[in-house]
Amino acid sequence: MMLSSYPLWWLALPVLLLPVWWHRQKRQRLKAESLATARFLPSAPPEQLRVWQWRDKVLLMVRCLMLVALIGWLAATIFPWRGDTVLIDAGVDKAWAEQQIATAGFSAATRMPLPPGALTWLRQNERDWRADAKLLIVARDSQVAMPARVPQFSHQLALRTSPAPTASLPATAGTTTTADAGASSPLVLQHVVLAAAESRAQAWRSLFAAFDTAGGRASLYTLASEPGAATTLIVWDTPNSTPPVTWRAAHWWIAAPTAVFPELAHASTLAINGITLKYADSPRGRLWTSDAFPPRDADTAHALYEAWQLLAVNPAPAYATPSQTFAETRSALPAISEARPATWLAILLLALFMLERILTHARRN
Known part of the structure; x- marks a missing residue:
């Protein structure tokens, strides 16, 4: 069984061109004949010409096979190199x-x-x-x-x-009851911290006001300026500032990812209900970002609400x-010990080397 533990060694196959180039050239000395008048001319070394022709085809084949065997042995041989x-x-x-x-x-x-x-x-x-x-x-x-x-x-x-x-979506901060057609139903309180410039804060307030009326008024979103023990979501829409290190929440909505949140550079992407969300875990909580933050129209706000509700039914993690x-x-390493190409490749390489030396010596004689 042929096994390449380090297959990148096979990229060295172009080295086979070296013996081909070497065997294609032959140095031929020009035949010089002395003339009677040559004694009056300065002496000059004999000139050589290089002509292309095939020489020692058997030796060339052995050398190419030896290089292939060497590359194969390196690709199949394991050289542990990592330390602690x-x-x-x-x-x-x-x-x-x-x-x-x-x-x-x-x-x-x-x-x-x-x-x-x-x-x-x-x-x-x-x-x-x-x-x-x-x-x-x-x-x-x-x-x-x-x-x-x-x-x-x-x-x-x-x-x-x-x-x-904690990464449950969205977490319940508290419940109360409200009467609707003579029946009592639980009202989920969602405590949200809004950190945004005044020019964009109104868009976020309108979004959570729409969230209050969506879903049959099953949830009530309360906005605050600083997080507390019951805070489930922090909306961060101030890209030029850093949030306090003590701020923690299960979820963060980041309107504009910056270097303040380096975890988002390796965020995973999730497309749901037409909304593309990126998320990553951090010591602050789970970070979320999207081009839909904040929504610019009612349809986008409705799609974001439905997507956020669907995420609340996440399967339990492993x-x-x-x-x-x-x-x-x-x-031992079972995946490697079953295939031992390095042994017979080493023997083949040694045999080819000995044959190459014999042919080279015979050619010189």
Whole structure:
């Protein structure tokens, strides 16, 4: 079975042109005949011409095969090169992450972004790490799903996860009752913080006033200037300023993404009910942004309301993996040990090298 652990080595195949070029040229010395008058002329070294023709075709074929075998051996051979490494989640709290890295003794370790499906990806690419290397994953617990079985690794792996902010959509801050046709129905109170310039604040107030009347007046949105314990949503529409570090809410609506919210640079995209939303988790809460913030007409406002209500029925997330340490439980890499092309390629390479030396020596004699 042919296995390319590092297939980029096959990009070196153009090197086969070197022996072809070498064998196509031949240096031919011009035949010189002495004349009687040549003794009166200054001496000159003999000239050489290069003419293109095929020479030693068997030797050329052996050298090309030797280069192909060398490239194949490099592509199939595993050279572990990574040392101690920290796989860090881009959305994790930076201060907490640095504390965990320092506590685990990985301050000098190489850092790389956490790939999707980190545990599965690590099992598939574990061959890149040296035998004495150790690994550390620092992430939010929602980014590392708990596997059905305890994963087995050939290296010691420490996992440090932090609880992510609550991300239920939209959260209920409180309820009251209102009479409608003689019946009593619950009224959901939504506490919203509005931080916007006065020129745009009126558009947001009109939006939440429309939200109050939508859905049979099942929800009541109350606006405030600062968040409290019951705040479920913060609307941030001041792109030239930074929100206070103490502000926290389950959800943020960001009208104009800026460098203040770097998590949105890697945001996921969700299209629902004709509204395109981008979202990303952060220590402040889940960040949302859209070109529809704030809506510019009644149809867009209605579509945004329906989209936000549909998001309230999100499926439950996968079980998060708690912080733990995985000891070395694998002595070999099964995906690699089943295919051993490097051994016979090395033997073939040695045989071709010996044959090439024999042919080269025979040609000289």
